[in-house]
Amino acid sequence: MEEWQKLLAEGINTPAQLVKEFPHLDEQMVKAISENFRVRINKYWLDLAKQSGAPLLKQILPDERELREDVGSGCADDPLNEEAQSPIPNLTHRYPDRVLFLISHQCAFYCRYCTRKRKVSDAEQINRSNQTAAIEYIRSHPEIRDVILSGGDPLMLRDEELESIVSRIRAIPHVEIIRIGTRMPCALPQRITEKFCTTLKKYHPIFMMVHFNHPDEVTPEAKEAMERLSDHGFPTMNQAVLLKGVNDDPEVLKKLFHKLLMARCRPYYLYQADLTKGTNYFRTTTEKGLEIMRALRGWTSGLAIPHYVIDAPGGGGKVPLLPRYVLRRTAKETVVRNYRGDVYRYAEVQEGCEDMLPAMAAAAGADAAAGPEAAVPGALPVRSRMTVTKLNGNGKHRVNGTNGTNGTNGAHGAHGTNGTNGSHGANGTNGTNGAHKTKHVNGSAGHGTAPAPLTAFDLAAAKRLT
Numbered sequence: 001m002e003e004w005q006k007l008l009a010e011g012i013n014t015p016a017q018l019v020k021e022f023p024h025l026d027e028q029m030v031k032a033i034s035e036n037f038r039v040r041i042n043k044y045w046l047d048l049a050k051q052s053g054a055p056l057l058k059q060i061l062p063d064e065r066e067l068r069e070d071v072g073s074g075c076a077d078d079p080l081n082e083e084a085q086s087p088i089p090n091l092t093h094r095y096p097d098r099v100l101f102l103i104s105h106q107c108a109f110y111c112r113y114c115t116r117k118r119k120v121s122d123a124e125q126i127n128r129s130n131q132t133a134a135i136e137y138i139r140s141h142p143e144i145r146d147v148i149l150s151g152g153d154p155l156m157l158r159d160e161e162l163e164s165i166v167s168r169i170r171a172i173p174h175v176e177i178i179r180i181g182t183r184m185p186c187a188l189p190q191r192i193t194e195k196f197c198t199t200l201k202k203y204h205p206i207f208m209m210v211h212f213n214h215p216d217e218v219t220p221e222a223k224e225a226m227e228r229l230s231d232h233g234f235p236t237m238n239q240a241v242l243l244k245g246v247n248d249d250p251e252v253l254k255k256l257f258h259k260l261l262m263a264r265c266r267p268y269y270l271y272q273a274d275l276t277k278g279t280n281y282f283r284t285t286t287e288k289g290l291e292i293m294r295a296l297r298g299w300t301s302g303l304a305i306p307h308y309v310i311d312a313p314g315g316g317g318k319v320p321l322l323p324r325y326v327l328r329r330t331a332k333e334t335v336v337r338n339y340r341g342d343v344y345r346y347a348e349v350q351e352g353c354e355d356m357l358p359a360m361a362a363a364a365g366a367d368a369a370a371g372p373e374a375a376v377p378g379a380l381p382v383r384s385r386m387t388v389t390k391l392n393g394n395g396k397h398r399v400n401g402t403n404g405t406n407g408t409n410g411a412h413g414a415h416g417t418n419g420t421n422g423s424h425g426a427n428g429t430n431g432t433n434g435a436h437k438t439k440h441v442n443g444s445a446g447h448g449t450a451p452a453p454l455t456a457f458d459l460a461a462a463k464r465l466t
């Protein structure tokens with residue numbers, strides 16, 4: 001038996017073992033929960049979680065709220081509609097060029113927030129019976145260039161079993177990339193053996209999509225496992241889930257992402273928690289997620305910043321969520337806000353302007369000589385094909401038309417309240433002199449979509465625009 005298999009065997013695998021270790025838990029409740037979704041905590045993580053405390057324990061200890069219906073929450077057994085998008089059981093074909101292939105029902109511990117808890121830990125649900133059909137499906141669909149192996153955790157399979165699946169997929173000429181979704185480097189890093197790496201590296205490119213949620217999970221053992229993967233040519237990318245009481249704090253996540261980078265792992269996704277039945281108590285608001293992203297962008301290196309996404313309920317796929325950095329977009333300019341809240345304008349390239357360059361340069365020079373007041377709207381496309389101009393803070397470029405009332409000086413009623421994100425003449429009023437005189441109500445017309453409610457951060461930036 002290998003070390004990782006011993007750690008699994010020595011861990012908690014039954015409700016009785018769990019209650020013995022955590023006597024505050026009610027055994028009947030644990031039994032009722034584990035009938036739907038098993039309990040398991042391997043010995044490595046049990047020791048780690050007990051030492052670390054609440055953020056790690058919450059991820060693995062059953063909670064009576066798992067049994068609640070959460071009426072009105074929108075939670076469902078299969079929130080991402082994977083079953084309906086599976087032409088073969090356990091093979092989901094949602095996006096044009098890639099498939100998700102579930103090959104293992106087991107994990108090194110069972111995360112209580114698991115999106116796939118309807119079938120993970122259940123050998124009836126994920127087994128080998130459809131594997132040949134799934135691989136045939138991939139072979140007969142030349143558009144599939146990326147195969148994501150998941151489960152459960154594929155690394156719960158023995159090396160030989162995993163190699164058998166991976167080698168058959170690698171033999172399909174149109175499959176370019178194989179990804180393996182695994183929590184093992186975090187959950188049981190002893191699984192990342194030299195033998196495992198040398199067995200699978202023959203089938204590169206294989207990306208390891210790992211799953212760390214909290215900085216305490218990046219232990220010396222986990223770091224060593226990730227480095228071993230990297231040394232054998234497996235890029236590692238982290239997919240964290242935003243979880244209430246676990247990591248819903250910018251400082252916690254920043255520390256996690258920094259530690260991952262030190263282990264040569266790229267923070268790739270930060271998922272908004274899915275609408276999975278029995279996991280409602282882990283969910284945060286999306287505003288909390290956006291607040292965290294605002295606290296990261298610019299304040300640490302871009303390498304440390306993942307994409308914050310919602311996996312759209314019903315199977316719509318991943319949708320990125322971004323703080324509001326674009327305040328306004330028109331054919332002439334884009335007004336943006338940086339990480340400090342400072343506002344800048346970027347002039348769009350104007351079709352057919354090339355012939356005008358000498359005259360434009362001259363006009364720009366004349367404007368500059370005339371002082372800041374002359375340098376605003378009329379000359380904007382002339383001077384700024386190559387510049388991004390800071391709007392606030394220095395008073396040089398005052399854009400008239402305040403608070404959504406009439407834009408009196410040509411630049412689209414520069415507003416200050418609703419309707420950011422690329423619309424112009426926001427908040428239901430007209431920009432009188434600009435190219436965009438159309439009346440837009442609350443920013444819903446024009447280039448933008450219906451705006452989200454403004455935050456204090458938006459209002460501060462908008463104020464600087466006026």
Ligand code: SF4
Pocket residue numbers: 106107108109110111113114115116120151152153183
């Ligand atoms: S490791 Fe992944 S598949 Fe397994 S229980 Fe956790 S979230 Fe679910």
